[in-house]
Amino acid sequence: MTLPAPYAAVAAATKGFLPPDEGAALHAAAADAGPGLWLEIGTYCGKSTVHLGAAARAAGAHLVTLDHHRGSEENQPGWEWHDPSLVDPYTGRLETLPSLRHALWDAGLDEVVSVLVGTTQQVAGWWTSQLALLFLDGNHTEQVAQHDYAAFASHVRPGGVLAVHDVFPDPADGGQPPWHVVQRAVRDGFDQVSVTGSLRVLRRSAARPAEARLEPGSPGARLLLAISGHPGLSAAELRHLTGLDVAAVGRGLLDAGLVTSSRFARGDCWVRTGSGARAVAALRG
Numbered sequence: 001m002t003l004p005a006p007y008a009a010v011a012a013a014t015k016g017f018l019p020p021d022e023g024a025a026l027h028a029a030a031a032d033a034g035p036g037l038w039l040e041i042g043t044y045c046g047k048s049t050v051h052l053g054a055a056a057r058a059a060g061a062h063l064v065t066l067d068h069h070r071g072s073e074e075n076q077p078g079w080e081w082h083d084p085s086l087v088d089p090y091t092g093r094l095e096t097l098p099s100l101r102h103a104l105w106d107a108g109l110d111e112v113v114s115v116l117v118g119t120t121q122q123v124a125g126w127w128t129s130q131l132a133l134l135f136l137d138g139n140h141t142e143q144v145a146q147h148d149y150a151a152f153a154s155h156v157r158p159g160g161v162l163a164v165h166d167v168f169p170d171p172a173d174g175g176q177p178p179w180h181v182v183q184r185a186v187r188d189g190f191d192q193v194s195v196t197g198s199l200r201v202l203r204r205s206a207a208r209p210a211e212a213r214l215e216p217g218s219p220g221a222r223l224l225l226a227i228s229g230h231p232g233l234s235a236a237e238l239r240h241l242t243g244l245d246v247a248a249v250g251r252g253l254l255d256a257g258l259v260t261s262s263r264f265a266r267g268d269c270w271v272r273t274g275s276g277a278r279a280v281a282a283l284r285g
């Protein structure tokens with residue numbers, strides 16, 4: 001799904017750090033997130049906000065965008081990404097809020113987007129709302145990137161979308177904290193959905209259905225133990241071994257994030273190293 005023309009023109013004219021291919025991928029991922037509350041961390045002048053806001057309007061969602069609007073370290077005078085035209089003569093500090101307000105006005109998105117001015121540390125203390133989408137693009141230091149993930153990703157509902165920007169697995173390409181956040185999210189049970197440039201889209205596993213409940217002796221537990229004990233078996237072989245409806249029970253394990261989807265779909269399933277391995281260890285006592 002591409003960004004409709006009027007929004008695309010505003011996004012292109014808005015200052016920011018989102019290349020067109022990543023903007024298109026963010027818009028497409030958001031379009032899949034469904035209605036509910038969406039949260040963007042790291043607004044700057046609103047380039048990504050326009051992409052998300054356009055998708056929010058179409059999905060019947062509401063977008064909150066959070067930034068203190070004084071810029072990150074790299075936006076300060078003397079740093080690589082400093083833009084002197086964004087300095088407020090009154091304070092002498094960087095000030096991106098007016099640019100955001102103009103972008104939302106031009107895009108006609110004022111009713112779809114709530115602008116939240118503050119630090120993520122301030123907002124984390126009182127935020128309680130469940131999220132259908134979370135976009136992390138704020139401060140990229142290890143401490144704050146980890147803080148933002150810890151504070152807000154836990155609010156992403158089952159099946160909800162987590163997008164992370166500026167992800168560089170190779171240190172030669174860029175800073176590592178957003179990559180560390182993605183690795184942590186995968187350990188926490190988020191599935192990776194897409195990679196576009198430095199944008200990663202993940203999805204929280206859907207709520208665990210009844211078949212996957214892991215009481216000892218339950219179908220889910222029996223299948224998980226069979227998979228971990230016989231890696232590489234096909235679904236048909238697992239069905240023969242366990243006598244279970246492997247497709248139905250396996251679907252539950254997939255949704256619970258305990259087996260990997262691509263391999264399961266091919267018929268040879270592996271227990272996920274994180275939560276799946278811990279579940280197996282617990283079942284084995």
Ligand SMILES: C[S@@+](CC[C@H](N)C(=O)[O-])C[C@H]1O[C@@H](n2cnc3c(N)ncnc32)[C@H](O)[C@@H]1O
Nearest residue numbers: 016017042044048067068071072119120138139
């Ligand atoms: C990389 S820019 C966001 C770029 C934007 N998403 C775009 O599409 O161009 C990061 C933003 O995070 C904001 N920021 C940095 N630390 C923050 C914090 N602790 N709380 C809130 N915002 C913060 C900065 O002010 C900056 O505008």
